[in-house]
Amino acid sequence: MTNRQKISLGKWYLRATALLLIATLFGCAKLPLENTAPDAPVMTSDNILYPAGVEIRVTVEDLDGDMVALEFQATRSTGEVQHFFWTSFIASGKEDAFYLDLSLGQWTIMARAKDELAEISDYSSMDLTVVSP
Amino acid sequence: MRRRLIPILFLVLPLITIVVDDAEGASDNTRILLAVDVFDLRLDFDTTLDILGETRFFSSRTNKYAGGRFMVHGGGTPEKTFFIGHFMGVVWGRSSFLMNWENPGLQSFEPLDSTLSTFAFPIGLDVNLKVGGFLTISPYASAKMMWLHLKVEIGDEDFSDTPLKLGFDLGCKVSVKLGGVSIAGGAGLTHILNEDIDFELDDVTFNSRTAGSSPEYFLGVEF
Numbered sequence: 013m014t015n016r017q018k019i020s021l022g023k024w025y026l027r028a029t030a031l032l033l034i035a036t037l038f039g040c041a042k043l044p045l046e047n048t049a050p051d052a053p054v055m056t057s058d059n060i061l062y063p064a065g066v067e068i069r070v071t072v073e074d075l076d077g078d079m080v081a082l083e084f085q086a087t088r089s090t091g092e093v094q095h096f097f098w099t100s101f102i103a104s105g106k107e108d109a110f111y112l113d114l115s116l117g118q119w120t121i122m123a124r125a126k127d128e129l130a131e132i133s134d135y136s137s138m139d140l141t142v143v144s145p
Numbered sequence: 146m147r148r149r150l151i152p153i154l155f156l157v158l159p160l161i162t163i164v165v166d167d168a169e170g171a172s173d174n175t176r177i178l179l180a181v182d183v184f185d186l187r188l189d190f191d192t193t194l195d196i197l198g199e200t201r202f203f204s205s206r207t208n209k210y211a212g213g214r215f216m217v218h219g220g221g222t223p224e225k226t227f228f229i230g231h232f233m234g235v236v237w238g239r240s241s242f243l244m245n246w247e248n249p250g251l252q253s254f255e256p257l258d259s260t261l262s263t264f265a266f267p268i269g270l271d272v273n274l275k276v277g278g279f280l281t282i283s284p285y286a287s288a289k290m291m292w293l294h295l296k297v298e299i300g301d302e303d304f305s306d307t308p309l310k311l312g313f314d315l316g317c318k319v320s321v322k323l324g325g326v327s328i329a330g331g332a333g334l335t336h337i338l339n340e341d342i343d344f345e346l347d348d349v350t351f352n353s354r355t356a357g358s359s360p361e362y363f364l365g366v367e368f
Contacts, residue, residue, distance in 0.1 A: 045208050099252060101253060
């Protein structure tokens with residue numbers, strides 16, 4: 013190895029070490045870890061208005077197995093829109109029931125899910141005609 | 146008194162190690178490892194408190210990590226193909242996650258940004274085996290004092306606490322010599338002695354629990 017090669021190799025080590033030192037000290041080794049947004053919720057309903065409201069049965073699959081919370085939006089055929097809070101968390105892949113405070117008539121229900129890392133799914137929607145029991 | 150004694154021991158023991166090492170004339174084999182380090186601490190928070198009624202706080206998985214490792218390795222001589230060495234140094238890192246909170250069965254709220262910073266001072270022994278003059282395989286075992294600093298952002302305010310824990314490591318380091326320096330990497334498992342860790346944030350206590358051993362990976366240069 014010639015002297016010139018030795019010097020350039022030495023410089024390479026010096027640069028690599030300096031870069032690593034900076035990366036280490038200032039925490040540049042930031043690793044964003046993988047997370048997948050949940051699938052859009054799958055909804056079913058018997059369309060009946062119970063005293064607690066209209067029962068919406070929902071299943072959400074999350075590939076990472078995270079728990080999920082849901083948000084509903086109900087739009088009446090007349091254009092009136094009702095928003096509901098994010099629900100408390102439910103297990104991924106397990107069916108759960110929610111009661112929405114709706115009146116008799118035709119509604120479009122939209123729902124989306126949020127996982128533990130706050131990644132939000134696409135909306136899914138369902139049309140229903142609310143009837144008396 | 147006991148809580149103070151353990152950190153003091155961890156500061157004194159490395160000094161004793163260095164003195165003994167110098168007496169044996171083996172300090173010419175001192176190596177410094179500088180590496181980026183990922184310590185994926187398996188710490189789950191799940192606490193129910195009486196705030197706005199029954200309120201449950203639970204942590205998400207870690208979503209980001211940054212950290213480093215500075216270690217001084219000693220023992221043996223450069224000529225030996227097999228020797229028992231020792232090491233000490235500092236490992237630091239910061240992981241971020243979200244603290245979710247909800248009124249169970251009713252509603253959930255906007256999650257809180259949280260970070261867990263770790264400062265650990267490992268001291269341990271390694272068994273070094275040189276293969277072909279360029280590769281060194283070093284299984285290691287160490288004990289370390291760990292400061293776990295939890296910070297939770299609530300509104301514009303930060304709430305934090307820093308409990309002190311004792312941990313144990315088992316792992317393996319591999320270094321490949323390239324001229325004057327070596328590229329070194331390794332992996333290990335850390336077990337924290339007490340699985341239940343409480344963080345006192347202002348006047349509330351967040352309970353957490355480690356889920357078994359936590360993996361640690363590092364990659365850097367040794368010179």
